[in-house]
Amino acid sequence: MPEPYSFHQTLARLRHNTGVVIPVYLPHGAESTDAVLLEETVAAYCAQVADPAVICLSVDGADCGGEVASRLSAEYSVSLCTVEDNRGKLWGAIHGARVLLRNPDLTHIAVVDQDGDHFANELLNFVRAADHIRAQTGDDSARVMVLGRRISLHRPMGFLRGELEALANRVLLDALHYHAAATGIPLRLEFATLFDEAPDFQSGYKLFSRATAQAVFNSETRQMDVSDAAYYRHACETVMAVEALENGARLGVVNRSTFNEQPVTHFGKLDQARATADMIIWGCKRLDVPYPFVAQWLANHAPRLLLNTIVPQGKEEVEHVRQLVREAFAARDPDAAGLQPLFV
Numbered sequence: 001m002p003e004p005y006s007f008h009q010t011l012a013r014l015r016h017n018t019g020v021v022i023p024v025y026l027p028h029g030a031e032s033t034d035a036v037l038l039e040e041t042v043a044a045y046c047a048q049v050a051d052p053a054v055i056c057l058s059v060d061g062a063d064c065g066g067e068v069a070s071r072l073s074a075e076y077s078v079s080l081c082t083v084e085d086n087r088g089k090l091w092g093a094i095h096g097a098r099v100l101l102r103n104p105d106l107t108h109i110a111v112v113d114q115d116g117d118h119f120a121n122e123l124l125n126f127v128r129a130a131d132h133i134r135a136q137t138g139d140d141s142a143r144v145m146v147l148g149r150r151i152s153l154h155r156p157m158g159f160l161r162g163e164l165e166a167l168a169n170r171v172l173l174d175a176l177h178y179h180a181a182a183t184g185i186p187l188r189l190e191f192a193t194l195f196d197e198a199p200d201f202q203s204g205y206k207l208f209s210r211a212t213a214q215a216v217f218n219s220e221t222r223q224m225d226v227s228d229a230a231y232y233r234h235a236c237e238t239v240m241a242v243e244a245l246e247n248g249a250r251l252g253v254v255n256r257s258t259f260n261e262q263p264v265t266h267f268g269k270l271d272q273a274r275a276t277a278d279m280i281i282w283g284c285k286r287l288d289v290p291y292p293f294v295a296q297w298l299a300n301h302a303p304r305l306l307l308n309t310i311v312p313q314g315k316e317e318v319e320h321v322r323q324l325v326r327e328a329f330a331a332r333d334p335d336a337a338g339l340q341p342l343f344v
Helices: 007-017 032-046 066-076 089-100 120-137 159-183 210-217 228-234 236-246 272-286 291-304 313-328
Strands: 018-024 055-060 079-083 108-111 144-150 206-209 250-256
Touching: 007 018, 007 120, 018 032, 018 089, 018 120, 032 055, 032 066, 032 120, 055 066, 055 089, 066 079, 079 089, 089 108, 089 210, 089 228, 089 236, 108 120, 108 210, 120 144, 120 206, 120 250, 144 236, 159 236, 159 272, 159 291, 159 313, 206 210, 206 236, 210 236, 228 236, 228 272, 236 272, 272 291, 272 313, 291 313
Parallel strands: 018 055, 018 108, 055 079, 144 250
Antiparallel strands: 108 206, 144 206
């Protein structure tokens, strides 16, 4: 059995070899709370690292928080990256990661949200999990992605969004298993402690080993003919997770804390059915899944959602997701909409 990395080694790796990308989006009219939470996030992560320059504020649209980010960069000595046009979190993550990857000393890149709900003091557990994977496999160059599992999806995000993200996660796991069987490359989940039916792929707290970050953020994008909004905004977490796994990353999972209710959310203001459908559409297209399988997975998982018990609103939300997915695959044949067992 390989010896595990010591705590002191891992702490040094966090302090000196881990970079953090914080995509910034403060739209016109955003509440002052947004800027306060962003500053608290910056201060918290600066406390974890020896050099604040390894924290990168990546502004998704110059007029969407550029001034605030510039002030924070000067005050805290963190790196700053600003792209003129606003596309979505993935756009900011890509550009911020590319800035940090210029630093050859960084062995890990984390991507976290700006909302104060991704606690910096827990980043050490992510690095420890990545080090554990390397020690267990005996491969110091192993590609790794660590997800921060939210203990509850419903409490921080609300019932609707929690249910729909659970649906997206379950379908994505099905798609990954399908793709693994089709390609003959097994899906490795031995380091993903699955307390849930599926990993929390949609979590906004992720850590990538350097090689995995390079593969995810420095490679040519694979948009799969979906819209910019679908790719860069709605499916951003799906894209990061799938591209990491497709490039050989071993998946690790650690629990992370959240507030009982998110202080602010911009993603939560989106059309949730549309966003959920786009997570499913891009993931299944990227993994070459034929529509009949996607339709059956939706039919399999929909009756098990608690959302499905709210009549008519819950059922309508689920059906809307199914309809949007069906349209994206240009499917004409009827699917299993509304089918469910008689007894529970």
